[in-house]
Amino acid sequence: MTTIPSVKGLDKAGVNFKPDYDPTWLMGMEVKLNRYPCFLGPWSKPTLRMRVLCVHDSTELILRNLIAYKMSGLTRTYVASYVIAMDMLVNTGEDVAKLVDSRVLLNFMGSNEEAANMFNNIAKQVACIEFFYEEQWETLNMYCDGYWPKHIARMRSTYFSSPWNIIALVAGIILFTLTVVHIIFTVKSAGSNK
Incomplete structure (x- = not known):
């Protein structure tokens, strides 16, 4: 069985x-x-x-x-x-x-x-x-x-077990996205200054 x-x-x-x-x-x-x-x-x-x-x-x-x-x-x-x-x-x-x-x-x-x-x-x-x-x-x-x-x-069970875990995950994704955008604009502005 x-x-x-x-x-x-x-x-x-x-x-x-x-x-x-x-x-x-x-x-x-x-x-x-x-x-x-x-x-x-x-x-x-x-x-x-x-x-x-x-x-x-x-x-x-x-x-x-x-x-x-x-x-x-x-x-x-x-x-x-x-x-x-x-x-x-x-x-x-x-x-x-x-x-x-x-x-x-x-x-x-x-x-x-x-x-x-x-x-x-x-x-x-x-x-x-x-x-x-x-x-x-x-x-x-x-x-x-x-x-x-x-x-x-x-x-x-690890990441979505409580609302605080979900909020922390969303905040981490937003922070990571803003960091990548900041790096892209920094590289572009450094390249245009040359």
Whole structure:
């Protein structure tokens, strides 16, 4: 089974999260690559579309009962795959907060940490023979392991982590540009004085 980074890691790499209001499958998660023309060639930025999930106090009970029901018969384990996928996506309260901000998750529990703990606890005792999100996870991993997403994520955390870093970067670029212009005019004026 392919594993992926959590929502926070995917977000840093540039993955978008959007709700799917008209899914073909209720537990469907679809990865769409948005192609943008760029000076470096075609740039694809993936969007993970998933059905809106309402999380409340009885969600854990409902999911556990559905998993037990599906495991008892000869039916496929769609619910177990979904729970394992959500466990991979959600590790901390920050992951839940990002999904709530993206309108993919509606959290009616006490806090984001409670919702994260619920997803992590449900998946502890779940075994999944056939993981139904393998193709989507491979697409996300191929994107995240690419050269540009890794470096852009590192640049974001280094240079754009706070507003002061952005202001300092812009000020440095302006200062560098003014210095180059000053040097050009100095050289031109020195050449015209001869």
